[in-house]
Amino acid sequence: xxxxxxxxxxxxxxxxxxxxxxxxxxxxxxxxxxxxxxxxxxxxxxxxxxxxxxxxxxxxxxxxxxxxxxxxxxxxxxxxxxxxxxxxxxxxxxxxxxxxxxxxxxxxxxxxxxxxxxxxxxxxxxxxxxxxxxxxxxxxxxxxxxxxxxxxxxxxxxxxxxxxxxxxxxxxxxxxxxxxxxxxxxxxxxxxxxxxxxxxxxxxxxxxxxxxxxxxxxxxxxxxxxxxxxxxxxxxxxxxxxxxxxxxxxxxxxxxxxxxxxxxxxxxxxxxxxxxxxxxxxxxxxxxxxxxxxxxxxxxxxxxxxxxxxxxxxxxxxxxxxxxxxxxxxxxxxxxxxxxxxxxxxxxxxxxxxxxxxxxxxxxxxxxxxxxxxxxxxxxxxxxxxxxxxxxxxxxxxxxxxxxxxxxxxxxxxxxxxxxxxxxxxxxxxxxxxxxxxxxxxxxxxxxxxxxxxxxxxxxxxxxxxxxxxxxx
Amino acid sequence: xxxxxxxxxxxxxxxxxxxxxxxxxxxxxxxxxxxxxxxxxxxxxxxxxxxxxxxxxxxxxxxxxxxxxxxxxxxxxxxxxxxxxxxxxxxxx
Numbered sequence: 001x002x003x004x005x006x007x008x009x010x011x012x013x014x015x016x017x018x019x020x021x022x023x024x025x026x027x028x029x030x031x032x033x034x035x036x037x038x039x040x041x042x043x044x045x046x047x048x049x050x051x052x053x054x055x056x057x058x059x060x061x062x063x064x065x066x067x068x069x070x071x072x073x074x075x076x077x078x079x080x081x082x083x084x085x086x087x088x089x090x091x092x093x094x095x096x097x098x099x100x101x102x103x104x105x106x107x108x109x110x111x112x113x114x115x116x117x118x119x120x121x122x123x124x125x126x127x128x129x130x131x132x133x134x135x136x137x138x139x140x141x142x143x144x145x146x147x148x149x150x151x152x153x154x155x156x157x158x159x160x161x162x163x164x165x166x167x168x169x170x171x172x173x174x175x176x177x178x179x180x181x182x183x184x185x186x187x188x189x190x191x192x193x194x195x196x197x198x199x200x201x202x203x204x205x206x207x208x209x210x211x212x213x214x215x216x217x218x219x220x221x222x223x224x225x226x227x228x229x230x231x232x233x234x235x236x237x238x239x240x241x242x243x244x245x246x247x248x249x250x251x252x253x254x255x256x257x258x259x260x261x262x263x264x265x266x267x268x269x270x271x272x273x274x275x276x277x278x279x280x281x282x283x284x285x286x287x288x289x290x291x292x293x294x295x296x297x298x299x300x301x302x303x304x305x306x307x308x309x310x311x312x313x314x315x316x317x318x319x320x321x322x323x324x325x326x327x328x329x330x331x332x333x334x335x336x337x338x339x340x341x342x343x344x345x346x347x348x349x350x351x352x353x354x355x356x357x358x359x360x361x362x363x364x365x366x367x368x369x370x371x372x373x374x375x376x377x378x379x380x381x382x383x384x385x386x387x388x389x390x391x392x393x394x395x396x397x398x399x400x401x402x403x404x405x406x407x408x409x410x411x412x413x414x415x416x417x418x419x420x421x422x423x424x425x426x427x428x429x430x431x432x433x434x435x436x437x438x439x440x441x442x443x444x445x446x447x448x449x450x451x452x453x454x455x456x457x458x459x460x461x462x463x464x465x466x467x468x469x470x471x472x473x
Numbered sequence: 474x475x476x477x478x479x480x481x482x483x484x485x486x487x488x489x490x491x492x493x494x495x496x497x498x499x500x501x502x503x504x505x506x507x508x509x510x511x512x513x514x515x516x517x518x519x520x521x522x523x524x525x526x527x528x529x530x531x532x533x534x535x536x537x538x539x540x541x542x543x544x545x546x547x548x549x550x551x552x553x554x555x556x557x558x559x560x561x562x563x564x565x566x
Contacts, residue, residue, distance in 0.1 A: 062548060097547030191528050204527075230535065235527045301514040304507070312488065319489070323558050326553035337491040349490055350500060353481065354507065356488040373554045376520040378527075411506055427527035451527075 004069070004163060004217035005092040011058060011067045018058060018068025019051040022112055025070045025161060029114065032159045035142050038152035040075045040133050041083050042115040050112045051387075057110065065224050066111040074150050076123055077208070078197040079103050086199050087119040087131040087149075090324045090343030093194065100197020101229045102208045109224045117152030122315070123168060123201045123440035124347045125149050126176055129407050132345060137403070141179050141440045144400040147180030147416075149173040153211045154181035164221050165211040166433040170201040171303055172395075172420025174209045175432035179395035179444025182434040184461060185211040186218050187420075189451045190427035191236040193222075194229035202310035205424040214315055215433070217463035219243045240455040249459035251284040252340040257291035257388030262335055262419060266397040269473055273436030273443040274394050276471040277464065281392075284467060291384045291391065296422060298373055304414065305370035306359060312355025318343065350410060374425050381426045385450045390460060393419050395444035419446065421472040429454040433461040436471035443471070475505050 005044060010016040011247040011469040026044060033039060047070070047093040054068040076086045078096035085091045099107075106113065128136040128151025136151040139158035146155040150167030154177025157165050167174040169187035178185025186209045193208045200206055210221035219242035226242075229235045258278050263271050282288050320326035320339025344352070358366055384391060396416050406413045423430035428451055436443035447457045481501055492500070538547045542548065554561040 095547075097542075097544050142487060234530075236529045238529070239500075262506075295517055298514055298517040301511045302517075305511055305514060321562055322548075323551035323553070328554070328563070330563060332562050333489070334491070335563050337486075337489045340489055341491040341493075346499075349492065349496065350503065352490060353484050353492075353500065354504065357476070357484050360484075360487075368515070369519075371524075372519045373514050373517050375522070375524045376517060377504070378525040379520050379522050382525065406544075410503055411510060414507075469546050472526065 003214050004220060007069065007163060008067055011063070015179045017049070018054040018112065020343070021068060022047055022051040022070060023202045025114060028159065029161045032139070032161055034139050035158060036139060036155045037134050038113045038118055038136050038156040038159070038161065040085055040087065040118050040152070043082060044081070045198055047114045053113065053238070056109050063110050065109045065220060066106070067461060068110060068112050069163040070114050070145065071167040072117045072153060072156045074116055074119050074153050074165070074167045075101055076119060076199040077103050077111065077166060079116070082116060084116065085133070086123070087121040087133060087458060088343065088345065088348070090318050092132070094323055098197065101194040101231060103197060105224050106166065106168045111164070117150070117156055117165060119151055120149035121345045121348055122199065123149040123170060123173055124311070124351055126413055127401070127406065128177070128333050130345055130347045135403060138400055140442055143402055144441065145180065145403055147177035147396070150177045150211065152253050154178055154183060154185070157181065157183045157211045157213060163212070164217055166208060168198055168206060169424065170205045170206050171307065171424050172417045174211060175395050175420050175430060175444070175446060176473050178211050179430040180285070180400040182442030183211055183213055184210065184215055184218050184431065184433045186222065186315050186431045186454065186458065187423055187429065188222065188454050189236070189429045191234040192238065192240070192452070192454060193225045194232040194235050196229055196231040201312045201397050202307040203314065204310060205307060215458050215465055216246065218431070219246045219455070222458070224459065235454050238452060240452060241266065242455045245455050246459050246462050249463040251281065251286045251463070253289045254279050254390065254396070254460070255289050255388045256390045256392055256473060257289050257384065258312055258392055259293045259296070261293045261296045262391075262393035266394050267399055269399060269436065269438040270394045270397060270443055272473070274392060274445050275398065277445045278392055278437050280464065280468045289388050291387050293380060293384060295376065295380050299377055299422040299425055300402065300414075300418050302373040302377060303417070303425055305366060306374060306425065308351055308355035309359045309367060310355070312352045312359060315348070315352050322472060336420050347410070367382065377422065378426050381422070381428060389449060389453070390457065391448045393446050394450070395420065395446040399438055399441050399443065423448055427451055429457055431457045431461055434470060435464070476501065476508065
């Protein structure tokens with residue numbers, strides 16, 4: 001797969017037109033998509049129109065920042081006039097009347113949008129299997145799941161159908177499919193990228209972010225995606241120097257931490273890959289420190305106690321009255337209850353009922369306890385970052401698993417998120433990058449840093465890409 | 474803490490989802506397995522330290538002014554059932 005810099009160079013130098021690049025990608029789409037099911041809606045005609053426009057702009061010396069690079073958009077972001085399903089029957093025919101801020105930024109910066117990507121229903125899943133539009137398959141081995149919930153994003157980038165993809169991450173939904181498909185995925189600091197136009201899963205945890213074949217692609221995307229948006233209440237007035245600092249990772253001045261509590265019980269190959277990454281950084285002069293994270297296990301129950309009620313609340317707007325799937329019944333109550341019964345899949349119903357239960361007055365203590373646990377975890381990470389600049393862990397504790405293997409066991413499925421949810425609870429940035437292979441299956445390693453050090457994490461991945469080697473067995 | 478079938482039916486009613494009997498039977502054991510897992514949070518020694526605010530501008534408010542949506546007709550067009558520009562609903566009872 002040609003890396004993002006090479007593609008940009010070919011377009012900028014005039015060797016290849018954006019529309020020629022698009023045609024190459026459409027060929028890959030036609031070849032791979034029947035097997036992968038990475039797209040819910042293809043926008044080939046729209047992409048051709050866009051690319052033709054960008055051809056002219058590039059010819060006359062413009063085209064920043066994307067020069068016609070091909071994007072896929074997870075189907076929980078709004079693009080005006082194009083169906084947006086969130087992977088659900090509930091929104092099978094929904095046409096959004098506006099465009100999400102991150103999507104608008106991609107358009108404004110000459111990105112070509114090839115389609116809306118498959119995903120777990122309302123971003124609830126870690127395997128890409130809960131989509132109403134059928135499961136996506138892993139781009140490296142179609143017998144395996146692609147991870148989730150940005151399943152189409154991970155698979156489409158890995159298969160080379162798109163150059164870059166926009167995903168969203170509430171508990172690992174960018175990093176998990178990045179890991180399972182062998183690509184790079186960044187969950188930015190909470191508030192760094194606007195959520196306007198993203199269908200919310202849990203408002204205190206959601207953040208949009210990019211998936212790319214390499215660190216350069218992530219930096220290029222983040223320079224555009226980040227920035228203040230008055231339409232998002234938590235949007236930060238910050239801009240980090242992603243491309244500017246991409247090659248300035250200085251091993252002599254970085255402390256990296258490894259903690260045994262992050263390696264407990266993980267698959268042996270995943271553990272070996274993580275240790276391989278740590279040894280690589282150590283060999284380059286990085287100081288390795290042992291930072292204990294004794295309470296990290298509590299992130300998992302805390303995450304679910306926070307996410308379920310926020311999700312149940314977010315889903316109240318789907319009632320069959322204003323938009324979405326509608327069942328006509330004799331009373332208002334029955335109309336709403338039956339519309340939701342028909343419109344939602346199993347995992348959505350599971351989460352809504354759990355969230356409703358935790359939100360009941362008699363269970364208020366549970367929720368309060370979760371909020372205090374969240375504060376405890378925030379302090380734990382704040383203390384850890386006094387001793388280390390980057391914390392290394394596996395992205396997912398296991399290798400990719402086969403389709404159907406866990407779909408009927410929600411607890412086992414939830415376990416896939418154990419190492420990704422801490423970054424969402426604490427708002428910190430976390431990046432997953434391909435660091436190893438077990439046969440055909442990729443293994444991702446995760447780097448976490450303090451809030452607003454996203455660019456340093458990207459430069460660390462770039463450093464590994466240039467100087468390091470992937471582990472394999 | 475374990476949940477009974479009646480309690481789950483009550484929750485489904487509040488959540489406005491007309492779950493089928495099969496769904497209830499499948500959901501109940503899963504619900505209790507998950508609850509058991511979540512209860513472990515009680516073992517965490519909690520900090521007495523003050524909460525940390527995760528956003529830069531938590532105390533910042535926008536002006537309390539209406540800004541009209543650019544294309545309200547597009548919103549009306551999404552109503553599954555409508556009369557003129559109103560969403561149509563069945564009687565409440």
